[in-house]
Structures are given as C-alpha cells and as structure tokens.
Amino acid sequence: MPEKEKPVHPRKIEIVDAAVTCFLERGYHQTGVRDIAKQAGVSLGNLYNHFKGKEDVLAFIAEIEVKETGHFIELLVEPDDPLAALEQFIYEYAIYISHPENALLGVEILTEAIRNPMISDVFGKNRTRLVDALVSCLNKGIKLKVFASYDDLSTIAFMMLDTLEGRGIRNLEQSTIDETSIRSLQSFILNGLKL
C-alpha cells in the first residue's frame, strides 16, 4: 500500500494558500503567524489545530513543490530521445520557474533550508531526485552518442538548474516571459553538449 493519500482538510489548504501569499509578499521570516491567519480568514488558534507551527507550514509548502516537480522527472527518465527530452525539459522548466510564485518560493525555501534541517530534508531530497533524473538523461545521451562525454555529469546537471532558476529570480519584476532568452539559454546548453 504505497498510496496513503488521506484527504487534506480543506481549511488546511486555505491556510497554506494564505501562507504562500504572505511568504511571497513579505518573505518567510518577515511573515507572522497572525498574518497568515488573517489572510486565510481563520483564527490564530485554529491555525495551530492544523499545523504544529509556522515551520510546519513551510515544510508543507515544500512538499507541495516536490509533487509539482514530479512532472519534470518523468520527462527525463528513460527517454527515447535524450536530446529532445532535454530540450523539452529546459524549455518547460524555464517556463515553470518564470512564474514568480515558483521562483520566489524556491529561494525562500532554499535559504531557509541552509540553516533549517527540517526544511533541508524535504528540499534536498527533491533536488537530488531532479539531478539524478537529469544525469540519467545525460548518460543515456552519451551512450547513444548524441551528447559529448563529461567526467562530472552532476555538475553539468546542477549547472542547468542553477541557470534556469537564477533566470527565474532575476526576471521577478517583469511579469512577461521572455521566450527569446529561454531559447538562447537552451541553445547554449545544448551547444555545450554537442559532440
């Protein structure tokens, strides 16, 4: 029985949504528990009926992010065409991370993970999954002789993620998605992998 999937109390989801809004607006540490409760239209005490504390709310958000990145992993594992898969991943992940909520929440979780083991656990595990998937895609490409061989594939994988996510953070102010800069990023990375 790998699936527990016990239904989440709707109020809990409302609180999480409110927390996301607050964290995006003011950041994790600048947001008070009262802010979250008020934003959710819920009493302060009731928030503690659904979460152990403020930290628990952030951990829950981090877990949601994990689920959302599952799609990208599916793209990358055991692809028939590694080049096409990587191309698609870069493009779709760039779009995903272009949404301010994803980019900003990512930084918020990352910085908290630096010093908070509980958050680091959730965040790090997901990051590892994504890197492993990227590496396996690269490996398959190398085996099929469509990618150049590199000693340190995980460094290349991390590089792609850093690049895409850094771009997301930088484009926070502008709401429009700059397709051309995504394309040039894509071609640069793929060019580096050429034989």
Place this chain on the structure above:
Amino acid sequence: MPEKEKPVHPRKIEIVDAAVTCFLERGYHQTGVRDIAKQAGVSLGNLYNHFKGKEDVLAFIAEIEVKETGHFIELLVEPDDPLAALEQFIYEYAIYISHPENALLGVEILTEAIRNPMISDVFGKNRTRLVDALVSCLNKGIKLKVFASYDDLSTIAFMMLDTLEGRGIRNLEQSTIDETSIRSLQSFILNGLKL
C-alpha cells in the same frame, strides 16, 4: 576630487565584522541588533552611533562586497586575449564564491534585495557592472572570432554567474574546494562558446 576615502572608524569595522559573523551564522532576519553588539563587544547604544540601524549595517556590507568584485571586472574589460581572460575569470570567481562567507553573504544580500530597495540599489548596481564586463569580454571574443556569436550575450553572462554562484551555495557544507568540478564547469562553458 573623485576620491573621498575618509577613514572609517575602527569600531565601525569591528561592528561590521561582527555583523558578518552573525549573518552567516543565523541569517539577516534571524540576527538581532543585540547579537551584533554583543559579538562586537560593543554596547547596543554605541552601535547606533555608527549605524543608522540594522538595515544600514547590511548596506555597508553590501558595499564592501562591491569593492571586492572590482578585481574581477578588471580581468574582463579590454582583454588582450578574451578566451584566456574568461578562463581566468571563471576559475577565480569559482574560487572566490567557494568561500562560504562570500557565497552565504551573497544569498543573504540577494534575498534581502528582492524586497528591500535600499539593498537592491547597491546589489543591483554591482551586478550590472559585472555583467557588462562579461558582455564586453564576450563581444571582443566574437569580434576576434574566437567565440561563437550569440544574440543574447547578457543571458549568457548571467548564466555564468548563476552557475558559479549556485555552485558556491551548494558546496556550503564542504569546506574543501573541488577543483575538478570547477574545471569541468569551465570546460563546459567554454565549450559552449566554441565556434
């Protein structure tokens, strides 16, 4: 008279050093003004004789970081050999950002800059200078026909910085500098610029 360079009160420097220590240990928002004062061996009130407030301390730190990156800009502007200059920049910046204090302070300043205009000013100006220098180096390389031509050079420049800095953040826990991963990063980037 472009140079003011009025000497900074030694106590002010002590306080900044203490603040850096605290910000690294606990992060900006988790650090209290009392923590800084105590770490500096200075009274709470005296701290306010040297700084307008907590925010002012961080801004001062950001300005110091700006001065430290001046060296990298010199490497990149008007190079005789753009390829060698870029090679050297990547290597040296990777080393620089491998020091936890630089990597961590960078994130701390970056995340604060997202919502704090005063910090964003200092940080953003410096980032622009660095990117401009990188772009000018790339441009010269293209003109000299040692680099492949790209439409969006600043995107490539940002990509390099994101990559190098992301690597710095990720290697926070391990104190040793992984030379080989720097080299593979270097060769990947330069490979992407090959004609």
Place this chain on the structure above:
DNA sequence: TAAATATGAACGAACGATCGTTCACTATTT
C-alpha cells in the same frame, strides 16, 4: 598655563510593538 567648554564615543535601561505558542473556552458535527 589653567580653567571652561565642546565633542562624541560608550553605555544600558526603557519603549512600544510584535513574535510564536499555549490554553481555556465555545460551537459544531457525528
């Protein structure tokens, strides 16, 4: 030179606000 004055570094108590959390309690549902 001696006295008077101005300077500014250093101090820590105190302020009001806010922090995360707890808890006694009421209302609703099963």
Place this chain on the structure above:
DNA sequence: AAATAGTGAACGATCGTTCGTTCATATTTA
C-alpha cells in the same frame, strides 16, 4: 455524549529603536 473545529485573550520572549547619561579627550577661552 464524545470528538472535532474554531475562537481570541494571554504569555513570556525578543524585536529595532530611542533616550538620558557618563566620561575621557580635544578645543577654546581667560
């Protein structure tokens, strides 16, 4: 009646900042 959901006052701690004060040194005046 038992369990669950919801409330907001209250707690102790800590936040960034302000303030009145002390005191050693430097500058000015007599």
